[in-house]
Amino acid sequence: MPPARWKILETDDTVKSPSPALTMKAAVLIQRWYRRYMARLEMRRRYTWNIFQSIEYAGEQDQLQLSSFFSFMLDNFTQLTGNGSDLISQLLDPVVDPWLDREICYNLIPVPESYTGPRLSFPLSVSDTNALLSAFKEQQTLHARYVLQLLYETKKLLKQMPNIIHLSTSYTNEITICGDLHGRLDDLLLIFYKNGLPSAETPYVFNGDFVDRGKKSMEVVSLLFAYLLLYPDYMHLNRGNHEDHIMNLRYGFTKEVMQKYKTHGREILQLFQDVFSLLPVATVIDGKILIVHGGISDQTDLDFLSSIERHKVKSALRFPRRSLEQLDIGHSCKRMRSTAGSRPSSHSKNQLSMPYTINVLQVPYLDSLSSVPPPPPPPQHDREWRQVVDILWSDPKPQEGCSPNTFRGGGCYFGPDVTRRLLLRHGLQLLIRSHECKQEGYEFCHGGQVITIFSASNYYEEGSNRGAYIKVGRELVPRFYQYQVSRTTRKLTLTQRVRVAEGSALKALKEKLFTHRSELLSSLQQYDQNNTGCVSVSDWAQAFESVLRLDLPWRTLRPHLARLAPDGSVDYQSCFEDMEPGIPLAQVTPNMAETLFRYRTDIEIIFNIIDKDHSGLISIEEFRHTWRLFSAHLGVDVDDRAVDDLARSIDFNKDGSIDFTEFLEAFRVVHKLDNKEQLNGKTAGGKCS
Amino acid sequence: MMEDKQSAEPVVADVHKKITAAFTAFDYESNNTVDVREIGTIIYSLGCFPTQADLHDIIAEVEEDNTGFIALDKFLPVMTKVLLEHKFPPIPEDQLLQAFEVLDKEKKGYLVPEVLTHYLTQEGELFTQEEMDEMLTAFTDHQKNLVYYKDLISQLAADPGI
Numbered sequence: 027m028p029p030a031r032w033k034i035l036e037t038d039d040t041v042k043s044p045s046p047a048l049t050m051k052a053a054v055l056i057q058r059w060y061r062r063y064m065a066r067l068e069m070r071r072r073y074t075w076n077i078f079q080s081i082e083y084a085g086e087q088d089q090l091q092l093s094s095f096f097s098f099m100l101d102n103f104t105q106l107t108g109n110g111s112d113l114i115s116q117l118l119d120p121v122v123d124p125w126l127d128r129e130i131c132y133n134l135i136p137v138p139e140s141y142t143g144p145r146l147s148f149p150l151s152v153s154d155t156n157a158l159l160s161a162f163k164e165q166q167t168l169h170a171r172y173v174l175q176l177l178y179e180t181k182k183l184l185k186q187m188p189n190i191i192h193l194s195t196s197y198t199n200e201i202t203i204c205g206d207l208h209g210r211l212d213d214l215l216l217i218f219y220k221n222g223l224p225s226a227e228t229p230y231v232f233n234g235d236f237v238d239r240g241k242k243s244m245e246v247v248s249l250l251f252a253y254l255l256l257y258p259d260y261m262h263l264n265r266g267n268h269e270d271h272i273m274n275l276r277y278g279f280t281k282e283v284m285q286k287y288k289t290h291g292r293e294i295l296q297l298f299q300d301v302f303s304l305l306p307v308a309t310v311i312d313g314k315i316l317i318v319h320g321g322i323s324d325q326t327d328l329d330f331l332s333s334i335e336r337h338k339v340k341s342a343l344r345f346p347r348r349s350l351e352q353l354d355i356g357h358s359c360k361r362m363r364s365t366a367g368s369r370p371s372s373h374s375k376n377q378l379s380m381p382y383t384i385n386v387l388q389v390p391y392l393d394s395l396s397s398v399p400p401p402p403p404p405p406q407h408d409r410e411w412r413q414v415v416d417i418l419w420s421d422p423k424p425q426e427g428c429s430p431n432t433f434r435g436g437g438c439y440f441g442p443d444v445t446r447r448l449l450l451r452h453g454l455q456l457l458i459r460s461h462e463c464k465q466e467g468y469e470f471c472h473g474g475q476v477i478t479i480f481s482a483s484n485y486y487e488e489g490s491n492r493g494a495y496i497k498v499g500r501e502l503v504p505r506f507y508q509y510q511v512s513r514t515t516r517k518l519t520l521t522q523r524v525r526v527a528e529g530s531a532l533k534a535l536k537e538k539l540f541t542h543r544s545e546l547l548s549s550l551q552q553y554d555q556n557n558t559g560c561v562s563v564s565d566w567a568q569a570f571e572s573v574l575r576l577d578l579p580w581r582t583l584r585p586h587l588a589r590l591a592p593d594g595s596v597d598y599q600s601c602f603e604d605m606e607p608g609i610p611l612a613q614v615t616p617n618m619a620e621t622l623f624r625y626r627t628d629i630e631i632i633f634n635i636i637d638k639d640h641s642g643l644i645s646i647e648e649f650r651h652t653w654r655l656f657s658a659h660l661g662v663d664v665d666d667r668a669v670d671d672l673a674r675s676i677d678f679n680k681d682g683s684i685d686f687t688e689f690l691e692a693f694r695v696v697h698k699l700d701n702k703e704q705l706n707g708k709t710a711g712g713k714c715s
Numbered sequence: 716m717m718e719d720k721q722s723a724e725p726v727v728a729d730v731h732k733k734i735t736a737a738f739t740a741f742d743y744e745s746n747n748t749v750d751v752r753e754i755g756t757i758i759y760s761l762g763c764f765p766t767q768a769d770l771h772d773i774i775a776e777v778e779e780d781n782t783g784f785i786a787l788d789k790f791l792p793v794m795t796k797v798l799l800e801h802k803f804p805p806i807p808e809d810q811l812l813q814a815f816e817v818l819d820k821e822k823k824g825y826l827v828p829e830v831l832t833h834y835l836t837q838e839g840e841l842f843t844q845e846e847m848d849e850m851l852t853a854f855t856d857h858q859k860n861l862v863y864y865k866d867l868i869s870q871l872a873a874d875p876g877i
Contacts, residue, residue: 053839065759
């Protein structure tokens with residue numbers, strides 16, 4: 027019998043009510059359909075997530091490529107026209123010890139009357155940090171003079187700190203622990219709003235990766251440093267793997283700084299280099315909870331870590347070189363000889379033996395296996411480097427043991443046994459780390475002995491994941507608080523969020539296909555001896571898996587990536603239909619084009635380094651040299667004449683210089699669908715300027 | 716029986732791959748187990764329409780002794796049988812329309828959210844509040860505050876592509 031209150035809802039009493047059995051049946055049908063729909067949506071969400079993660083890790087693998095190129099350049103440096111030593115010093119800056127005081131004349135920098143942003147006064151007070159909060163909420167930029175002063179003071183403070191910070195819950199309330207922020211100011215502000223600003227009542231530990239990827243890294247890191255100066259006893263920062271100037275070159279922080287600070291950007295970045303390398307590497311609460319950014323390895327030794335000079339590890343991506351210590355810039359110029367064209371390999375290098383790079387891994391690059399010589403027994407500062415890199419880069423894995431982290435190109439994968447042993451050895455009960463994005467903002471593993479905490483919500487895309495923070499009090503039981511920043515005021519349904527995220531992920535994945543087209547095609551053709559243009563779904567999946575080395579459910583993704591022929595096999599050329607290069611350059615051979623597409627980001631970074639005055643232009647000579655070096659390093663066969671042709675063709679102004687932004691535009695993958703929409707937009711409204 | 720099996724070999728292999736792919740999407744620890752609470756999602760995503768009772772039966776058959784986990788090697792044969800025998804066939808779209816029309820006796824083409832909520836949270840295989848909220852947020856015409864169920868049906872029935 028339907029309940030009595032039904033009468034109120036019925037609009038027409040004369041219509042017969044359905045029988046209870048029928049109503050129930052109807053309800054069940056609807057419920058079942060809906061649940062199935064939601065389940066399929068959830069499945070899509072999972073796959074989308076996998077795509078993002080795979081591509082992210084593959085991207086970090088490329089990072090190793092770039093840094094080994096820098097090492098290669100140091101080894102085989104050829105004089106560029108002009109002051110060649112500038113290139114080395116810009117790239118690697120070996121001589122300036124972060125411990126030393128740089129010449130910072132921030133008080134000579136004039137702040138114009140028209141500047142309406144915060145004017146900080148040191149030592150900082152709450153009104154300064156409040157001023158920063160308001161200013162950043164209103165999209166203001168802090169003046170370079172104050173940035174430099176802030177960094178200078180932060181550096182002074184950090185020099186006094188040990189490598190490992192020990193905190194106690196006896197004198198404080200609960201401690202709040204936050205994970206990666208990656209330049210997401212909204213997330214930081216949300217945390218402060220929900221949890222309170224840093225203070226004696228609300229102490230914080232921020233576990234690294236404050237910068238890169240997000241657009242507001244400057245604002246995030248300025249706030250964190252300001253609170254550090256304001257409350258050094260209640261605000262604690264751990265170094266992350268992105269607090270590293272070489273990572274910043276690639277992942278956006280360097281760019282952001284140079285864009286926001288055109289005059290003083292370089293100085294600011296140099297100070298950041300120092301400050302980052304002076305950040306503590308670990309925090310311990312009550313001797314029981316260890317907090318590090320990445321993780322641990324089977325070599326991790328907290329006592330050793332406490333004793334090292336942490337600032338000496340400036341970047342995880344500059345492998346320690348004995349040669350560096352003994353070299354000064356003058357020397358390096360004298361000993362390098364230019365050997366035009368041929369790959370320089372064994373010229374004499376003073377007393378030094380053949381320079382080596384300590385690559386501790388066998389690194390599968392996306393296209394080939396590159397095996398590097400096993401490391402010799404590490405001298406002191408190499409061990410330091412390794413210990414710090416392990417802390418900043420490692421990831422937990424479910425299986426026992428400890429293996430090199432080939433995805434990231436640095437650190438280890440550590441198993442539950444490694445965790446158990448380390449916790450036992452140092453009398454700890456819990457390891458809190460960050461470094462990996464988690465859908466719910468946090469995740470347990472290793473039987474509850476490891477927690478991953480990640481504080482950048484919507485990291486991959488709007489709706490991709492929540493952010494979270496941990497609060498822990500005297501009883502040392504972690505409590506989790508989740509949140510999600512929303513850019514739109516209208517609440518997006520799960521369907522919409524999944525669709526947006528999926529679209530993004532698939533676009534990124536398709537770009538990978540495009541930039542590996544020739545390898546994919548040659549692999550596919552092995553399965554298609556008769557040249558029919560089609561292969562079975564299994565073979566298609568197999569080919570893609572082996573070339574791209576992304577651990578994805580290819581068969582399930584197939585409908586988004588390739589069309590089927592009438593007989594159910596895959597028409598593999600259809601994979602590449604949707605995309606095309608930005609601007610077609612006739613002089614570029616297919617081989618060169620693909621290399622340029624694939625390494626576009628790396629090449630951009632190198633150009634940015636060479637372009638000392640940020641004019642956006644480099645000389646043809648510099649371009650030629652760099653390109654030759656890079657392709658020699660990659661083992662790509664490049665015809666000298668082809669390079670010259672290319673160089674000349676992109677010298678659009680015929681003045682001997684190349685606008686590399688324009689050049690790189692040609693090698694950006696354009697999605698045809700986007701193009702069409704843009705075209706429609708343009709023609710509809712007439713000519714847009 | 717034997718010859719059936721032979722001709723069905725490639726089909727079985729494909730079914731195995733499908734099930735394994737769906738399963739591993741939720742295998743967070745990469746040890747070939749999933750949380751028992753994900754089984755419903757996995758089975759639905761493989762195209763089946765089990766009732767809650769059916770789900771409980773399957774779980775009882777494959778769960779590892781009350782651990783809360785289900786192992787792939789137990790799940791695979793059971794699920795393969797389900798798929799090959801079409802045990803929980805899809806409910807045709809027109810039946811879904813009829814279901815809504817049972818609730819909308821006057822065939823107005825829409826339902827008031829409160830009415831829909833009452834039915835789905837009080838009858839049949841009850842929706843949780845969360846499920847109800849999500850459905851209403853997604854499918855209510857916010858200006859008129861009505862649920863036009865024909866739109867809902869075409870969404871639910873649309874091939875999500877996976």
